[in-house]
Ligand SMILES: NC(=O)C1=CN([C@@H]2O[C@H](COP(=O)(O)OP(=O)(O)OC[C@H]3O[C@@H](n4cnc5c(N)ncnc54)[C@H](O)[C@@H]3O)[C@@H](O)[C@H]2O)C=CC1
């Protein structure tokens with residue numbers, strides 16, 4: 001399968017990195033076109049994939065992944081439509097350019113997927129929110145098989161895609177702020193910066209693994225950690241007093257709006 005990636009900023013590069021990690025994908029079948037010749041060359045060199053000089057070369061694509069900004073998406077997809085074949089599948093990750101708009105821009109109703117991935121696709125641990133209402137989002141297509149290699153696919157109705165995008169797509173930024181604040185607080189109390197990040201990051205990974213693998217509820221995990229009269233419950237109390245839960249819920253609500 002020839003995979004052409006359009007746009008290679010944060011998300012385009014993350015998707016390329018994840019694809020390059022897959023055993024069933026050969027780097028020689030991955031192509032990239034970014035907004036500038038130098039950035040295209042740079043990313044192509046970094047991942048040992050093929051740089052593309054112009055959009056017209058996308059005629060050879062079996063799959064196009066559009067990871068350009070929303071305004072660029074709106075101008076470039078109609079041009080792309082006149083270049084690719086009817087068999088080419090288009091996966092667009094531009095947030096807010098939904099399936100009805102994609103149909104308008106591409107002038108077709110089949111072979112398109114609107115998906116909001118998150119940055120951990122670069123390490124094949126992503127959350128990929130996919131609009132379940134389009135034909136190509138069914139489980140057994142080669143493209144969906146490929147995307148499964150990048151992380152967990154969450155198929156949702158169109159009106160819930162923004163919700164999964166906030167909690168999965170945007171939340172890595174919120175989690176990173178939490179990790180940074182956690183590390184800062186350990187540094188404040190004398191720990192070295194490097195060790196502080198190691199502690200915070202491994203804590204997050206281990207906690208996520210525990211929740212996923214043991215399938216215990218977050219509340220149960222919290223109760224396991226907080227010993228009666230112990231130190232953790234004092235921290236929990238401080239978080240509640242400072243509106244931690246409310247802040248997180250408001251952040252997600254604002255992200256969706
Ligand atoms: N960053 C993230 O975590 C996520 C981003 N997205 C979506 O991905 C898209 C890109 O976002 P980012 O990677 O964060 O932005 P970015 O600004 O880092 O990357 C944009 C890329 O598009 C390229 N580009 C601009 N004009 C172009 C053109 N005419 N032809 C080809 N390439 C062109 C730029 O050179 C750059 O490589 C957005 O639509 C966003 O909604 C979706 C989910 C998560």
Ligand SMILES: O=C(O)[C@@H]1CCC=N1
Pocket residue numbers: 095116165169170
């Ligand atoms: O910030 C954004 O708009 C994109 C969509 C989800 C994550 N990043």
